[in-house]
Amino acid sequence: MSLRVPDRLTVFCLAVGLATLGVVVALALTTPFPPLVPLVVFGALIVFAESRGVLLTPTLETTAGFMLMMASIVVFYDSNALLGPVIVALCGGINPAHIRERAWRKTIFNCGNYALAAFATALVYWSMPAWMLSSPGWLVLVAVLAGLAFFVVVVTLLSAVITLSSDDRFGQVFRELVIAHIQVFPFAVLGVFLGRLYLDIGAVIVPLFVAPILVAQETFASYLALKRSHDDTVRILIGALEAKDQYTAGHAERVAMFARYIGLELGLSAKRLERLRLAALMHDVGKLVVPNHLLNKPGKLTEAEFARVRLHENVSLEILTRIDFLAPVAPSALSEFTRFTPVADEKGQPIEPHIVAVADAFDAMTSTRSYRKALAQSTAFKELRENAGKQFHPRVVDALIVAIERRHEQYGAGHEVDVHDFAVEPPTVGLGSAGLGDLLDDSDAETPGVSAP
Amino acid sequence: MSTLTRALATAGVIVAGLVTVAIIAGLDSTAFTIAVLAAGLLVGELLELRPLERATVPLSYAVVLVLLRAASPVEFIAAIAAAELAASVLRPAPGLVVRGELFVQRMVAAALALGVYELVLMGDGSGGKALVLTALALAGIAELAVDETVFSVRSRRIDLSWHGRSAQLALVTSGMLMAVGYDGLEGRGGMGLWGPLFFSVPLLAAWYSFERLAAIRRTYTQTLRALSIVPELGGLVREGHAERVAALALSMGRDLGLEPRDLEYLEAASLLHHIGHVCLDDPSVLGRPVESSEVAQASAEMLRQAEFLAPAAELLSPDPHPFGGAERSWTSVSGQVLRVASAYDELSEGGQARLENGAIEALYSGPGYVYDPRVLASLERVLERRPVPAGVR
Numbered sequence: 001m002s003l004r005v006p007d008r009l010t011v012f013c014l015a016v017g018l019a020t021l022g023v024v025v026a027l028a029l030t031t032p033f034p035p036l037v038p039l040v041v042f043g044a045l046i047v048f049a050e051s052r053g054v055l056l057t058p059t060l061e062t063t064a065g066f067m068l069m070m071a072s073i074v075v076f077y078d079s080n081a082l083l084g085p086v087i088v089a090l091c092g093g094i095n096p097a098h099i100r101e102r103a104w105r106k107t108i109f110n111c112g113n114y115a116l117a118a119f120a121t122a123l124v125y126w127s128m129p130a131w132m133l134s135s136p137g138w139l140v141l142v143a144v145l146a147g148l149a150f151f152v153v154v155v156t157l158l159s160a161v162i163t164l165s166s167d168d169r170f171g172q173v174f175r176e177l178v179i180a181h182i183q184v185f186p187f188a189v190l191g192v193f194l195g196r197l198y199l200d201i202g203a204v205i206v207p208l209f210v211a212p213i214l215v216a217q218e219t220f221a222s223y224l225a226l227k228r229s230h231d232d233t234v235r236i237l238i239g240a241l242e243a244k245d246q247y248t249a250g251h252a253e254r255v256a257m258f259a260r261y262i263g264l265e266l267g268l269s270a271k272r273l274e275r276l277r278l279a280a281l282m283h284d285v286g287k288l289v290v291p292n293h294l295l296n297k298p299g300k301l302t303e304a305e306f307a308r309v310r311l312h313e314n315v316s317l318e319i320l321t322r323i324d325f326l327a328p329v330a331p332s333a334l335s336e337f338t339r340f341t342p343v344a345d346e347k348g349q350p351i352e353p354h355i356v357a358v359a360d361a362f363d364a365m366t367s368t369r370s371y372r373k374a375l376a377q378s379t380a381f382k383e384l385r386e387n388a389g390k391q392f393h394p395r396v397v398d399a400l401i402v403a404i405e406r407r408h409e410q411y412g413a414g415h416e417v418d419v420h421d422f423a424v425e426p427p428t429v430g431l432g433s434a435g436l437g438d439l440l441d442d443s444d445a446e447t448p449g450v451s452a453p
Numbered sequence: 454m455s456t457l458t459r460a461l462a463t464a465g466v467i468v469a470g471l472v473t474v475a476i477i478a479g480l481d482s483t484a485f486t487i488a489v490l491a492a493g494l495l496v497g498e499l500l501e502l503r504p505l506e507r508a509t510v511p512l513s514y515a516v517v518l519v520l521l522r523a524a525s526p527v528e529f530i531a532a533i534a535a536a537e538l539a540a541s542v543l544r545p546a547p548g549l550v551v552r553g554e555l556f557v558q559r560m561v562a563a564a565l566a567l568g569v570y571e572l573v574l575m576g577d578g579s580g581g582k583a584l585v586l587t588a589l590a591l592a593g594i595a596e597l598a599v600d601e602t603v604f605s606v607r608s609r610r611i612d613l614s615w616h617g618r619s620a621q622l623a624l625v626t627s628g629m630l631m632a633v634g635y636d637g638l639e640g641r642g643g644m645g646l647w648g649p650l651f652f653s654v655p656l657l658a659a660w661y662s663f664e665r666l667a668a669i670r671r672t673y674t675q676t677l678r679a680l681s682i683v684p685e686l687g688g689l690v691r692e693g694h695a696e697r698v699a700a701l702a703l704s705m706g707r708d709l710g711l712e713p714r715d716l717e718y719l720e721a722a723s724l725l726h727h728i729g730h731v732c733l734d735d736p737s738v739l740g741r742p743v744e745s746s747e748v749a750q751a752s753a754e755m756l757r758q759a760e761f762l763a764p765a766a767e768l769l770s771p772d773p774h775p776f777g778g779a780e781r782s783w784t785s786v787s788g789q790v791l792r793v794a795s796a797y798d799e800l801s802e803g804g805q806a807r808l809e810n811g812a813i814e815a816l817y818s819g820p821g822y823v824y825d826p827r828v829l830a831s832l833e834r835v836l837e838r839r840p841v842p843a844g845v846r
Binding site for chain 2: 136137186187189190193196197199200201202204205207208209211212213215216217218219220222223225226227228229230232233234235236237239240243244285286288289315318319320322323324325
């Protein structure tokens with residue numbers, strides 16, 4: 001029997017919901033009802049905490065709610081060790097935004113996921129010997145074990161639901177979620193200690209605990225918002241650039257994409273990948289000061305025009321240098337500087353400019369420019385390989401080719417995204433340097449005697 | 454000293470100090486507890502919460518609250534003096550004077566916190582729940598008040614509003630939580646040093662978020678400034694025009710009492726008010742003269758594409774109520790400020806002193822455009838306050 005994707009999802013979510021209902025009913029019939037005050041305090045707080053996380057990355061979103069759930073396990077330990085945390089966790093699945101959207105499947109799954117995980121966690125905590133719970137040192141171990149139960153249930157159920165709603169394989173999703181949720185362990189310890197303080201001191205402790213966490217979340221949200229504004233600002237520039245030069249539509253974004261492929265292949269850190277992305281996006285920003293008619297000139301450029309266009313690299317360099325974050329990779333803007341020289345000591349030199357140079361050259365070859373039509377991908381690879389170690393950094397060239405072949409992606413002639421209207425049909429041969437036209441032979445130059453800088 | 458050397462040196466000082474105390478006095482002694490807290494102070498002294506619009510506050514202020522609960526007044530002062538001395542040596546500060554000033558500032562803050570705490574509890578640390586929490590909260594606020602006073606004196610600005618106080622809120626609540634985690638309230642709930650250790654995690658999370666925010670803020674400002682020089686590099690405007698106009702417009706905006714948020718938009722719009730020039734058909738200086746309204750429109754068109762900069766774009770649109778309109782919105786005031794600042798920079802050829810007076814007169818008579826006299830008056834006030842550049846006049 002095979003079901004369509006939405007049906008399989010519905011069945012799975014309903015199954016999770018039914019299992020949860022079973023647990024709750026069984027616990028409610030066999031144990032007394034938990035005390036009302038902590039139930040209301042923690043239930044309300046967890047709804048609040050979970051609904052505030054809309055802006056944040058999914059990993060950060062859950063921490064405040066998870067800690068409150070851990071705390072409730074400790075708080076209900078003496079009254080109703082299992083049902084209390086399960087009810088609190090049920091509340092944690094309720095997100096007002098989801099309810100407004102009538103996303104019932106999501107709500108049922110989230111409630112069930114949290115409640116079942118809370119049940120497993122509380123069971124682990126409850127089964128620990130009493131002497132372990134009385135010393136802070138052993139309590140850390142207990143918290144980690146209990147956190148492990150939560151971790152396993154949540155990651156397994158989430159992987160299942162993601163696998164059902166996408167084409168990804170379970171194992172891969174599971175691995176990614178394990179990494180994304182690894183931070184539950186320190187927060188499990190925190191939650192347990194919060195619960196202990198609540199028992200000893202009372203509800204007054206909760207605002208002291210929640211306030212700094214909310215400040216952290218809000219600040220992180222402002223960080224993400226400002227990061228978006230920064231991206232917007234960079235994008236304005238790219239938009240202006242592409243408005244000036246119709247042949248480079250999407251060029252900056254594609255160079256950033258190829259640069260990311262190479263960066264991932266070479267194992268760069270997240271910070272360096274981000275730096276690489278911005279440098280790749282902005283490597284041509286100096287073209288803003290080049291007159292439009294030169295950028296769009298069909299065919300070849302005279303030597304004087306070529307020099308004028310080349311000046312843009314210095315402008316790009318100047319701009320990148322002024323941004324501290326990008327200054328270390330500012331030579332990305334210079335095609336001459338990034339020319340690979342086997343003799344030069346490459347140690348200590350950032351590899352990012354070489355990455356941008358290769359990504360730039362590859363995109364230039366595989367897209368149509370005013371001076372030449374797009375080349376085939378195989379031709380571009382061949383050209384890169386031939387110049388590896390001469391013009392291009394060999395490791396970077398290998399990384400790009402491996403990355404593209406592994407992804408089974410095709411660029412170049414026949415696979416172009418942008419189709420242009422040509423005033424003058426560009427020639428079909430000639431490689432051309434990245435982003436620049438070929439130099440005219442001196443013999444047919446219009447303005448002889450002008451020297452390049 | 455590089456960051457790594459400094460971190461290693463700090464770790465070395467901390468480990469050596471703790472081991473010495475543990476050997477001499479034993480792990481269960483009060484001396485060891487105080488030594489651990491002093492080490493926490495030292496670490497907290499080197500990590501600071503950097504909110505965007507308020508004074509930076511060191512995380513050590515939270516540890517001070519724990520120390521109030523853990524130590525007698527004499528031990529308190531001794532531990533803080535030791536930790537602050539070590540911090541003065543290890544912190545990345547330029548020069549002895551700055552280190553000395555900071556040391557004094559921290560000692561005053563700690564002494565004030567101790568005074569407030571003892572005053573509220575009247576020397577009885579085992580008071581009731583509400584009393585102890587009040588004492589801790591007031592002690593934390595007293596520390597922050599010292600920093601805020603110093604900040605206000607230095608920046609000549611007093612801002613008593615609630616705006617931008619989230620870092621301070623996180624610091625005081627975390628400090629109280631860590632203190633309560635240490636020895637509980639009314640004799641219940643104390644966890645010893647485990648308490649402050651674990652309950653510093655929310656504060657550290659806040660610290661991390663503030664660090665990321667400050668870093669992206671810096672990059673963002675630098676990107677705006679870097680982009681502002683594009684028209685200059687293309688030879689389209691006088692060198693430094695955008696930078697000077699932004700500085701002048703900001704001074705005028707402050708003089709006119711604009712809100713921080715509006716000042717931000719004013720700065721962005723001032724920096725980028727010529728950026729649209731590069732998109733006009735042929736931005737060559739050899740081409741036909743480009744109308745300034747055309748440039749402004751092209752710039753506004755570009756800025757409007759970025760969500761965050763859209764309000765700044767409005768400043769570049771033509772003023773819907775030129776001089777004489779009854780009610781002025783912040784957009785028209787800010788727009789006027791930007792126009793006056795830019796026109797002044799053009800007329801005075803980059804703010805040269807010998808042209809200043811003539812430039813202001815020319816603005817008052819306003820060829821083709823009448824500027825708001827209140828904004829012009831503000832320009833005059835700002836210029837008067839400015840130091841005269843050396844070598845001119």
